[in-house]
Amino acid sequence: MNIPKHLSYASTHEWLRRDADDVTIGITDYAQSELTDIVFVELPELGRRLAAGDEIGALESIKAVAYIYAPVAGTVAGVNNALRKQPELINQDPYGQGWIVRLAPDDPEKSVELLEAAAYKARIEAGD
């Protein structure tokens, strides 16, 4: 299971990367593997304001539907439009080409509980 050390993780299986102006969000390798082939991605509108923990969008896989939640509060500053035609990018490259949303954070303090790679790994190994 690939869990890059430089990212932060939410217990709902999103990863998050903080850059200078925004944060990029996707789902983890573990999450994509649990979902199996993702076939449709529902993305939020640009400019939408979200509180930490709000639903950002939905992923439909062969097996199930999964919702994506905002790990931090902010405004939708970018969406990965490539996923509309190639939702499988999330399966193939969950931390790279399969990124889902960019948020401009309101207040970096307003976030859900975030885990470091080791803690996230421990959590999924515990079957959570």
Add this chain to the structure above:
Amino acid sequence: MRETPLSSVHQGLAAKMTTFAGWRLPLQFSSVAEEARTARRAAVLFDISHLGLLRVFGSGARTAAGQLLTRNPASIPFNCGSYALMCNRSGGIIDDVWVMSETEEVMRLVVNAANHDRDLERVSAHLAASGDAAVEDEGGRTFTLALQGPHSQEILKAAGFRGRMPMAFGAFFHGTVAEADLLVSRSGYTGEDGFELFGTAQDAVRVWIAIMEAGDDYGVLPAGLAARDVLRQEMGYPLWGQDLDEQTDPLEAGLAWAIDWDREFVGREALQAVEPRRRRVGLMLEEAGVARSGAAITVAGSKVGVVTSGTYSHNLGAAIGQGYVEVEVSVGDEVKVESRGRELAARISRMPFIVRRTRPSWRQIARRERQ
């Protein structure tokens, strides 16, 4: 949790596993899309050892077991298999099974894993009452593989198959692969040409390896339950527990073709009186989304039916499904399918969604010969 004789192989291939009817089974090996595409272009190999295998034997085997089946086993020639239903007195479907007629005194029933215990109990009680037949549960000592796809026959030969090759869909013979005795049946659940191989547990890994190695030149891939579900849905095949249950009768399910009416069987009387008010149809979604089991099917805001299976077909590039709708709803009608609080446009479709490519069945051949 039960494991198949191939669990070490699945582990070695790092398959993603799932739980199904009390069994630990591979859900996928590579990707569902890749496995489902390969089944239609080359061939795939499934471990389906979870299927129940009941051996019915004795001088009264065919007559007694036949009373529990919508098909008359006496009408199935030796070395041929047939789809059949087990119904209750009200005509509800207890299980859908594959009946293999071996000799005057031996037949095998391949039953759904989810219904295995109940079927065994039911068949056992019925045969005990008849006095001249009995049933033996072969589960646990056996394995079953399904090799499915247009290159299946070439792969089976390249794997060193010895014996008589069954040529008609549904026919089976005893043969060997890698010196393992197998019952080789030309059948499957994908709509492609292919084989189901029944053998003894200790030979499972050897046979799997022989087929995978021989199949390498043909592009064979191992496939899991997720691709198996997509492939059966592309063919419009029902799955018991989703599309069939005890509250569903064979007529509304579109399975009346699997009934031999000209004799007594459990459920016959009720079925003769049935006038279906709903029927099983295909659904093709016309906008992005997936129809999930249990979703309402509506026309102009009123509910006309319910989805029982749904998935996305990479082979078709569309989300498909099946469900039951009121008989007034026709093929081609535009409907809506409820999904996550929204209504997705869909169309009632004929099934199968993909042209069946199995070989002519022994029944079709016999019918042609009579003409």
